Amino acid sequence: MGKAExxxxxxxRLRRYARALxxxxxxxxxxxxxxLERAWSRFHLWRHGSDLxxxxxxxxxxxxxxxxxxxxxxxxxxxxxxxxxxxxxxAHDALVELKQLDAALRQLPSEQREVVLLVGLEQMxxxxxxxxxxxxxxxxxxxxxxxxxxxxxxxxxxxxVSQLKVVK
Amino acid sequence: xxxxQKGPVAEADLHAYVDGFLPEARRAEVEHHLxxxxxxxxxVRAYLKLNETLHALFDPVLDEPRPRRTRVLQRGRHRTAExxxxxxxxxxxxxxxxxxxxxxxxxxxxxxxxxxxxxxxAHAVYTPEVRHPVEVSANEEQHLVNWLSKRLGSDLKxxxxxxxxxxxxxxxxxxxxxxxxxxFMYQDSKGQRLTLYVRTSGETxxxxxxxxxxxGKVGVFFWIDGPLGYALTxxxxxxxxxxxxKAIYQQLNx
Numbered sequence: 001m002g003k004a005e006x007x008x009x010x011x012x013r014l015r016r017y018a019r020a021l022x023x024x025x026x027x028x029x030x031x032x033x034x035x036l037e038r039a040w041s042r043f044h045l046w047r048h049g050s051d052l053x054x055x056x057x058x059x060x061x062x063x064x065x066x067x068x069x070x071x072x073x074x075x076x077x078x079x080x081x082x083x084x085x086x087x088x089x090x091a092h093d094a095l096v097e098l099k100q101l102d103a104a105l106r107q108l109p110s111e112q113r114e115v116v117l118l119v120g121l122e123q124m125x126x127x128x129x130x131x132x133x134x135x136x137x138x139x140x141x142x143x144x145x146x147x148x149x150x151x152x153x154x155x156x157x158x159x160x161v162s163q164l165k166v167v168k
Numbered sequence: 169x170x171x172x173q174k175g176p177v178a179e180a181d182l183h184a185y186v187d188g189f190l191p192e193a194r195r196a197e198v199e200h201h202l203x204x205x206x207x208x209x210x211x212v213r214a215y216l217k218l219n220e221t222l223h224a225l226f227d228p229v230l231d232e233p234r235p236r237r238t239r240v241l242q243r244g245r246h247r248t249a250e251x252x253x254x255x256x257x258x259x260x261x262x263x264x265x266x267x268x269x270x271x272x273x274x275x276x277x278x279x280x281x282x283x284x285x286x287x288x289x290a291h292a293v294y295t296p297e298v299r300h301p302v303e304v305s306a307n308e309e310q311h312l313v314n315w316l317s318k319r320l321g322s323d324l325k326x327x328x329x330x331x332x333x334x335x336x337x338x339x340x341x342x343x344x345x346x347x348x349x350x351x352f353m354y355q356d357s358k359g360q361r362l363t364l365y366v367r368t369s370g371e372t373x374x375x376x377x378x379x380x381x382x383x384g385k386v387g388v389f390f391w392i393d394g395p396l397g398y399a400l401t402x403x404x405x406x407x408x409x410x411x412x413x414k415a416i417y418q419q420l421n422x
Binding site for chain 1: 179183187189214215218219225230232303311315
């Protein structure tokens with residue numbers, strides 16, 4: 001496989017993650033584009049045989065952090081209808097559910113959102129998530145616990161989640 | 169009740185359970201624990217549902233045609249990426265509708281016919297894929313099995329067909345008429361691909377013999393075995409395909 005094919009194979013998943021992360025089609029496309037350009041120009045730095053997906057997601061994570069740092073805090077929470085347009089509406093409740101989850105994701109701190117998405121959507125192992133985000137495994141777990149619990153509460157109509165139950 | 173010998177079930181276990189990362193034995197312990205702790209069981213159900221909804225919400229993005237701006241990698245590529253993207257986008261819109269509407273399932277006259285068609289369709293869509301033939305590749309086989317088992321709500325096994333010259337490429341989750349469906353893909357040294365499509369068949373528990381159908385270029389052997397229905401699809405002649413189907417059946421019923 002050539003370098004283009006190897007990277008190209010990951011584009012759909014990078015796009016899915018970027019969309020979920022940003023909640024905005026244009027921002028997601030920009031993020032993917034920047035990630036691809038950086039990966040393309042630094043492909044020689046990738047160790048052949050190592051996990052290309054993890055490498056690409058690491059690049060995307062770093063860019064995302066830079067983007068959000070320089071961007072207005074507000075826009076991080078901006079919700080764009082178009083971003084989660086679903087083609088038809090045969091099942092009203094299912095659609096409402098999708099929209100609610102998308103809205104709830106935007107209310108999650110981005111560091112929790114990243115973990116919830118890398119695990120829940122990307123099916124990445126906790127260890128891989130730790131490597132991609134450059135944080136200890138314990139931090140991955142605590143962000144996952146908080147992120148999921150917060151989403152659950154948001155979706156069940158409890159606005160703020162101060163009473164996170166820690167089950168040991 | 170938690171058996172102290174086995175170690176208490178911690179928060180991390182619940183999440184690993186949700187994500188399909190637990191080994192079989194531990195999974196059983198967590199299930200035991202959940203049976204005795206309805207509040208935690210409810211939370212675990214909510215987390216499982218969360219993952220499912222995330223997929224329903226964002227998986228359509230996987231198959232959207234690429235925006236014009238993502239051009240950097242298109243040099244030197246022929247029609248493949250755009251071509252397949254378009255084909256898949258069309259099919260997946262249907263799939264998403266199926267997924268979203270799966271609770272509204274309309275009764276089809278022949279479930280078997282549907283099943284075979286869907287299997288053949290999924291085969292036709294994903295076997296030519298160079299970019300992402302599978303969602304989870306064979307080098308994460310354990311994770312693949314756990315994940316798909318969890319999604320289908322049934323313990324899946326992946327048959328190994330190396331003796332017949334087919335290596336596992338990996339698998340993916342697809343929307344089916346009656347809920348999620350698993351597709352495993354195999355490939356021989358010449359790049360010839362076979363797919364095994366697995367669905368849960370609800371309460372049906374009877375076994376059926378192998379049945380055969382031809383859909384265009386591809387042949388399909390399908391059968392029901394306990395709670396699962398299988399369809400093996402490939403561009404092979406009937407005897408060769410039957411040989412593979414038998415090998416699969418024997419591995420699943422040792």
